[in-house]
Amino acid sequence: MSAQQPYSFFHSVERSFDKATKFTKWDSGILEQIKACNSVYQMRFPVKRDNGDIEVIEAYRVQHSQHKSPCKGGIRFSDEVNQDEVMALASLMTYKCAIVNVPFGGAKGGIKINPRKYSEYELEKITRRYTAELVKKNFIGPGIDVPAPDYGTGEREMAWIVDTYASLKPGEIDAAGCVTGKPITQGGVRGRTEATGLGVFFGIREVCNMEEVMKKLGLPLGVKDKTIVVQGLGNVGYHCAKFFREAGAKVVALAEYEGAIYCADGLNEEDVVKHRKATGSILNYPGATNLAKNTDALELACDILIPAALENVINGDNAPNVKAKIVGEAANGPCTPEADEVFAQKGILCVPDMYLNAGGVTVSYFEWLKNLSHVRYGRMEKRFTENLNSHILGQIEELSGKRVSDKEREFIMHGPDEQDLVHSGLEETMISATREIMSVWHSNPEIPDMRTAAYVSAINKVATSYAELGIFP
Ligand code: NAD
Numbered sequence: 377m378s379a380q381q382p383y384s385f386f387h388s389v390e391r392s393f394d395k396a397t398k399f400t401k402w403d404s405g406i407l408e409q410i411k412a413c414n415s416v417y418q419m420r421f422p423v424k425r426d427n428g429d430i431e432v433i434e435a436y437r438v439q440h441s442q443h444k445s446p447c448k449g450g451i452r453f454s455d456e457v458n459q460d461e462v463m464a465l466a467s468l469m470t471y472k473c474a475i476v477n478v479p480f481g482g483a484k485g486g487i488k489i490n491p492r493k494y495s496e497y498e499l500e501k502i503t504r505r506y507t508a509e510l511v512k513k514n515f516i517g518p519g520i521d522v523p524a525p526d527y528g529t530g531e532r533e534m535a536w537i538v539d540t541y542a543s544l545k546p547g548e549i550d551a552a553g554c555v556t557g558k559p560i561t562q563g564g565v566r567g568r569t570e571a572t573g574l575g576v577f578f579g580i581r582e583v584c585n586m587e588e589v590m591k592k593l594g595l596p597l598g599v600k601d602k603t604i605v606v607q608g609l610g611n612v613g614y615h616c617a618k619f620f621r622e623a624g625a626k627v628v629a630l631a632e633y634e635g636a637i638y639c640a641d642g643l644n645e646e647d648v649v650k651h652r653k654a655t656g657s658i659l660n661y662p663g664a665t666n667l668a669k670n671t672d673a674l675e676l677a678c679d680i681l682i683p684a685a686l687e688n689v690i691n692g693d694n695a696p697n698v699k700a701k702i703v704g705e706a707a708n709g710p711c712t713p714e715a716d717e718v719f720a721q722k723g724i725l726c727v728p729d730m731y732l733n734a735g736g737v738t739v740s741y742f743e744w745l746k747n748l749s750h751v752r753y754g755r756m757e758k759r760f761t762e763n764l765n766s767h768i769l770g771q772i773e774e775l776s777g778k779r780v781s782d783k784e785r786e787f788i789m790h791g792p793d794e795q796d797l798v799h800s801g802l803e804e805t806m807i808s809a810t811r812e813i814m815s816v817w818h819s820n821p822e823i824p825d826m827r828t829a830a831y832v833s834a835i836n837k838v839a840t841s842y843a844e845l846g847i848f849p
Contacts, residue, residue, distance in 0.1 A: 384460050384464075385460055385461050385464035385465075386413075386460045386461075386463045386464040386467070388464070388713075389464045389467050389468060390411055390467075392713075392827070392828075392831060393407075393410075393411055393467075393471075393831060393835070395828055395831070396828045396831030396832045396835060397835065399820055399822065399823050399828070399832045400832055400835050400836060400839070402835065402836075402839045406839050406842055406843065407835070407839070409842060410441070410443075410470075410835060410838050410839060410842070411467070413438050413439070413440045413463045413466060413467065414439050414440060414441060414442055414481075415438070415439040415515075416436070416438050416459065416462075416463065417436065417437045417438070417439075417510075417513060417515055418434075418435075418436055418459060419434075419435050419436070419437075419506075419509050420432050420433065420434055420435075421433055421435070421505050421506070421509060423498065423501050423502050423505065424501070425498060426495050426497065426498060433487060433488070433489065433502055433505075433506075434457075434487075434488040435457075435485070435486065435487040435488065435506050435509070436457065436459055436462040436484075436485060436486045436487075437462075437483065437484075437485040437510060437515050437516075437521070437523075438459075438462045438463050438465075438466040438483060438484050438485070439466065439481065439482075439483045439515070439521055440463070440466035440467045440469065440470045440481065440482040440483060440484075441467075441470040441481035441482050441838065442481045443470075443481055443838050443841040443842050443845070444473070444479045444480055444481050444841065445480075445481065445519060445520070446480060446481070446517070446518065446519055446520050446521050446522045447466075447469075447480060447481040447482060447483035447520070447521045447522070448469060448473060448478075448480035448481070448482070448483055448521070448522050448523075448524065448556075448737065448740065448741075448744075449465065449466055449469040449482055449483035449484040449485065449523065449524065449526075450465075450484060450485070450523065450524045450525055450526025450527075450529070450557075451484075451485035451486065451487070451506075451523045451524070451525070451526055451529050451533070451537075452465075452484070452485070452486040452487070452526040452527045452528060452529065453486075453487050453489055453490075453491045453499075453527065453528030453529050453533075454486070454488070454489075454490065454491075454527050454528050455488055455489060455490040456488075457486035457487060457488040458486075458488070461486065462484050462485065462486045463484075465484040465486075465526075466482050466483050466484035467482055468482065468708075468730060469482030469483060469484060469737070470482030470834070470838060471730055471830075471831065471834035471835075471838075472730050472731065472734050472737060472834075473734075473737060474833070474834040474837040474838050475730060475731040475734065475809050475812075475813065475830055475833055475834050475837075476731060476734040476737070476738055476805050476806070476809045477805065477808065477809070477837075478734075478737055478738055478741045478805075479741075480522070480737075480741065483521050483523075484526075485506075485510075485523055485526075487502060487506055489502065491528045491529075499533070500536055503533050503536040503537060503540075504536055504537075504539075504540045507536070507537045507540040507541055507544075508540060508544065511540075511541060511544045511545070516537075516541060516554055516555075517541075517545075517554055518550040518551070518552075518553030518554050518744070518747065518748065519550075522553065522554060522555060522556060522740075522744060523537065523555050523556075524555065524556045524557045524736075524737070524740050525557040530557070531557060531558060531559045531564065532559075534555050534556070534557045534558045534559075534562070534564075535558055535559055535562045537554070537555045538551065538552060538554060538555050538558055538562055538563065539562075541554040541555070542554075549750075550747065550748055552747040553744050553747035553748050556740035556741075556743040556744055557740060557743070558743070563743070563746070563747050564743060565739060565742055565743035565746050565753070565794065565798060566753075566793075566794040566795040566798060567739055567742075567794065567795045567798030567799055567802070568736070568739050568740070568743065568798075569611070569615075570615045570618075570619075571735040571736050571738065571739035571798075571802060572611065572612045572615070572706070572733050572735040572736045573611065573612050573613070573614065573615020573616040573618070573619060573684075573706070573735070574615060574619055574735055574799065574802060575732070575733065575734060575735020575736075575738065575802055575805075575806050576612065576615075576616050576682065576684075576704055576706045576732050576733060576735065577615075577616060577619035577620060577623070578735075578802065578803050578806035578807060579704070579727060579731065579732045579806045579809070579810050580599070580680060580682075580702065580704045580727060580732070581599050581623065582806065582807050582810040582811070583702065583725070583727060583810060583814075584597065584598055584599050584602065584702075585597060585598060586814065589725065589814070592723070593701045593702065593723070593725060594701070595679060595701055595702075599620065599623045599624065599625050600623065600624035600625065601624060601625065601626065602620075602625045602626070602679040602680055603625070603626050603628045603677075603678040603679045603680070604617070604620050604625050604626065604627045604628065604678060604679065604680045604681075604682065605627075605628060605629040605630075605631070605673050605674070605676050605678045605680070605681050605682065605700065606627060606629075606630050606631070606645075606682045606684055607630075607631040607636075607670075607673060607674060607681075607682065607683045607684060607685050607689065607707075607710075608631070608632070608683070608684040608685025608686070608706075608707065609630055609632050609645065609648065609649060609652070609658065610684070610685070612684040612706045612707070612733065613630075613682070613684030613685065613706065614645055614649065616682050616684055616704075616706055617630065617643075617645035618645050618646070620680075621642065621644065621645065625680075626640075626641070626642035627642055627643050627645065628640055628642060628643070628676070628678055629643070629667070629673045629676050629678070630643055630645065630648055630658060630673070631667075631670045631671075631673035631674070631685075632652070632657075632658045632670065633670060633685075634657045634658065634659065634670070635657065635658060635659045635666060635667065635669075635670050636658075636666075636667040636669070636670045636671075636672055636673035637658055637659065637661050637664040637665065637666060637667065638664060638665045638667055638673070638676065639661075639663055639664040639665070641663075643661070643664060647661075648661055671689070671694065674689065674690060674694060674697075674698060675694065675697040675698060675699065676699065676700075677699040677700075678699065678700050679700065679701050679702065680700060680701070680702045680703075680704055681698065681700035681702070681703045681704070682703075682704045682706050683703070683705060683706065683707050683710035683711070684706035684707050685707055685710075686707060686710065687707065687708060687709035687710060688709065688710070688711075688712055689707075689710050689711075690703070690710055690711045690712070690715045691711075691712040691714055691715055692712065692714030692715065692718070695711070695714065695715035695718035695719065696718055696722075698715075698718075698719075698722075698724060700724065701724060701725065702724070702725045702726075702727065703719065703724060703725070703726045703727065704727045704732055705726065705727060705728055705729035705732055705733070706729070706732065706733055707729065707733070708729050708733065709729060710729070711726060716825055716827060719825070720824055720825055725826065726825060726826060726827065727826060728826055728827040728830050730827070730830050730831075730834075731809050731810075731813060731830050734805075734806075734809070735802055735806070738801070738802055738805045738806075739798055739801075739802060742798050742801055742802075752794055753792075753793075753794040753797040753798065754791070754792050754793045754794050754796070754797055757791065757792065758791035758792060758793055759791060760791070761791035761792065762789055762790065762791035765788055765789045765790075765791070766789055769785065769788055769789065812833055813826060813829050813830050813833050814826075814829070816829045816832050816833045816836075817829035820832075
């Protein structure tokens with residue numbers, strides 16, 4: 377952390393960790409080892425700008441934990457990048473992976489640049505040089521450390537990374553598994569784009585299906601007819617709104633940075649995005665009411681509030697005005713610790729970011745497995761399943777003398793393709809993680825909130841893994 381920086385993100389992660397440790401049985405040595413960042417690689421390298429100037433680039437890769445190999449975490453391009461932030465994000469990755477049972481240690485990378493200020497050619501040179509530096513120090517590889525996209529990076533950068541890695545490691549058969557979030561043509565997996573929003577939906581749906589939890593919140597079981605407010609209509613928010621609407625919930629308000637709109641009958645996110653593209657704003661959407669400020673949406677009466685834009689949007693000032701019964705943290709860090717305290721007093725259930733938005737890393741895990749197995753999901757079984765289903769259906773129809781509708785026939789016959797299997801794996805992951813966290817929470821009435829329960833669940837898994845490795849004889 378730099379001298380001028382008053383706030384340490386890494387220390388705040390450590391504080392949340394410490395808050396949870398008193399609900400575990402592990403000795404302090406193991407807990408200290410889990411908290412520590414195992415390896416911090418800070419690098420500087422030159423890049424020649426398009427105008428001929430030489431610029432020195434500051435970059436990082438932090439491997440927080442190797443209790444499982446490889447380590448995993450995104451690479452961020454932002455001029456806010458600093459060592460403290462990369463360390464904090466790397467440690468959160470360890471806990472996130474543990475909670476959703478993705479067998480990776482946590483890592484994170486960052487390059488301190490504003491990508492908008494560089495040409496595509498300059499960004500390619502920076503990304504390739506960064507990758508080469510990671511290769512030189514053995515900080516990347518399908519069995520070592522597997523980066524992914526984060527703020528300011530996407531498929532394009534991941535394609536540059538895999539290409540650089542493969543060219544420096546000729547003959548490495550699993551080279552495609554050195555990074556995830558790649559384009560499909562470069563070994564990416566279908567279902568990645570919507571993964572985080574879909575994971576948020578699966579996680580909250582599972583909470584809504586828990587009788588005891590819903591009874592305590594005074595809500596009926598299930599997602600159907602629940603009223604939802606979503607802040608941020610980007611990748612995560614858009615897909616959250618879509619999956620909730622498709623499940624029969626009503627998205628009564630949407631907020632973007634230019635404003636917020638409300639419609640008691642429910643909004644269609646796809647139409648709202650079209651309207652925003654056409655007019656440059658979500659405001660004045662036909663049939664909806666404009667809200668005076670975009671933050672007003674956070675204080676609307678609704679069943680589920682989903683902040684899916686930025687960090688710290690619900691804090692000590694506005695948390696007392698939140699009327700939702702459930703807050704689903706789709707964004708990273710949307711609620712401050714002060715907001716958590718208010719929620720606990722008001723009986724609002726906050727479903728924590730660390731696991732709720734883990735759909736991205738879960739599907740990255742599926743991409744890595746695809747790369748190691750060198751075969752597309754569904755390739756081996758799709759046709760077999762369709763033939764089998766067709767035969768079973770034919771027999772049933774013959775014996776019953778009845779025919780199913782064409783729509784039902786299509787559904788029953790369908791053999792799983794890659795996207796079906798990825799969605800199914802994600803659904804299983806989010807359901808299991810939700811149940812595990814809830815069971816930890818219910819096992820100890822002293823645990824104050826679901827966030828702390830999620831940390832306890834993560835600590836128990838990482839500590840068990842260290843203990844089983846025999847690192848602490
Ligand atoms: P995005 O850039 O696609 O979308 C964010 C949206 O929020 C944008 O449309 C932006 O205009 C809007 N926004 C900005 N300021 C706002 C404000 N004040 N009020 C309302 N809306 C505002 O980003 P994303 O990928 O959807 O990520 C959103 C959040 O989810 C981030 O916190 C991110 O870290 C987290 N997240 C994303 C993923 C992923 O797979 N994309 C995974 C885990 C966590």
